[in-house]
Amino acid sequence: MKTYNIFTNEADSLPSGKADFLLAASVTLTCEIEGITQAGIPGMIPLTPTLDAEFIINERVYSLGELAETPTGVPTPAIITRAVHNLTPFSSIEILDLGLSKIPQNSTCQSFGILPSDSIASGANIDAKAVFEKGMKAGRTYELKGNYLILGESTPSGTTTATATALALGYECRDDFSSSFLHVPNNIKDETINKALSLINDEMSNFLKLSHVSDNMLIFCAGFLLEASRRFHVVLAGGTQMAACLLVADKLREDVLMRVKSENITLATTAWVANDEHSNIAHILSFLSYKPHAVYTTFSFANASIPVLKKYDEGEAKEGVGAGAALGYAYANGVENKKLLETIEFLLYSI
């Protein structure tokens, strides 16, 4: 429950015009810890980013017979992102392979020689500096097609690695992170985070800490963001994970002596995250050295005719695959709720 001004502020919207959509798709084997995430089909969680990638590009999946969904049947937020694309197309959709278990088929996918990272419970085993530099290079060289860029992510168990990452860098926000669960299994997440944090110490550099407790998505996107935002507007599309990505960028800029061009950065998420009572994205963002531009877009499944979609309103799934930014993009381009809901339901029926 929060109180807001009735008058929508133009400055709170996404930039106008067309956007490129980039999906940072990544696997951390943290996701294989039983019960830690419900972002996908049990036993096949590492396939989720691959399926999300295939779906937003092709409107169908190839690497498995079905779309990623939670064990309770809630479909991946990729359906929202793709429905938006069908109504008001992105200038492009491309995939960044930041350590996938399986290459997405029939998909424009950039490879960076990054492997899935290990479980943070025993050390992620990432070369953080190398991954960050790959992100910086990609951000420096990315050729923008539309007016700005939306950078989304698909990283199962990514809120667990994001929490460990933020804590490792000294930000006290353990209880602020969101989850794809309605009822969060805090003990499993906490245990995993504690094991990860036991692997690091104060003498370690930021990069070394991240090598143990983070994920490739966070590190790569932080580097990408610092460079790309020097040239054009970047919308970080996600909830508390992308908030953690901003923390990583803000911390590592000291190591690479860069400035965050914050006027070129927006974080965009869903109302399910922004209004979530079990997490606090505003508190995570409050640790930044600048006041970030951060927005969410209201959209609800209250009028859905497919009942399982209403679980989003109850707090399942919440965000991912850039769904929140896609909603903001849809709003900025005049798409109506009703039309969007119809399109999402059509997609669900047809797959």
Added chain:
Amino acid sequence: MKTYNIFTNEADSLPSGKADFLLAASVTLTCEIEGITQAGIPGMIPLTPTLDAEFIINERVYSLGELAETPTGVPTPAIITRAVHNLTPFSSIEILDLGLSKIPQNSTCQSFGILPSDSIASGANIDAKAVFEKGMKAGRTYELKGNYLILGESTPSGTTTATATALALGYECRDDFSSSFLHVPNNIKDETINKALSLINDEMSNFLKLSHVSDNMLIFCAGFLLEASRRFHVVLAGGTQMAACLLVADKLREDVLMRVKSENITLATTAWVANDEHSNIAHILSFLSYKPHAVYTTFSFANASIPVLKKYDEGEAKEGVGAGAALGYAYANGVENKKLLETIEFLLYSI
């Protein structure tokens, strides 16, 4: 669908501290036009304000065996207001009888010798100037108990009379008004409004126009607001009806040569109104001679265990009996969603 800033602005909240709660309870016989409202039990709509009044004061009703609800079983928003009172009490709750069909029992109720107004389809037959002056006097003499005042309303078919009122005063906002319906019977409402407007002409004074097409709640509250806000902060608790009340006050101040002390006025409503795609409260408010302070508070029944409550999220009922401001009051006083939901459901089970 709208995009908002993630950071809650303190200035967008209700004032801090305790509030008096006043309910402007009024009957316009416009409500007896078949199918024009669903704010109450068919055939007994004029009882709704009486029942709402009894319920928020006593937590039970006397004048009928049951609480007001829509034909589809959606309970009156009075349950929200009363639940808030149980969790963080108002300094007082009193009723203003602005033309009730039946006096609320066991309720602190001020009388002003105002009778229910007639249907605007054939002329409301209100002495608008007298009612406005009664409102001014009440606003001048009201003794505040807490830190500020919340002024709510219960007026079935009030969005129809509010639309006619705004149009009669020259504000072009016919399609901006909300409704307690999910599927609005626009033809019945439109027909009624057109009949009302056919009774007035440009030569008439503002007061005479209102005498034909308005309701006692709007006129009285406009007068009350102008005077009371000179002495303390007044929160107008409602959606598009209360927005129309601000238009009435803004227009009539010219007739009584008063200034609107807008820094002492807040309009507070629900997210169901603020995010409603079938109405546009921000557009109504844009006609004011000043930029008003207007807020809404998010609260949803997505996690309700009583299914009929979820119809609020689908767009039924939406607002009334000060529910939106009560939510804002609850938020400002630290009440949690979960506790509030439990209390509302307990009230529903126990009546």
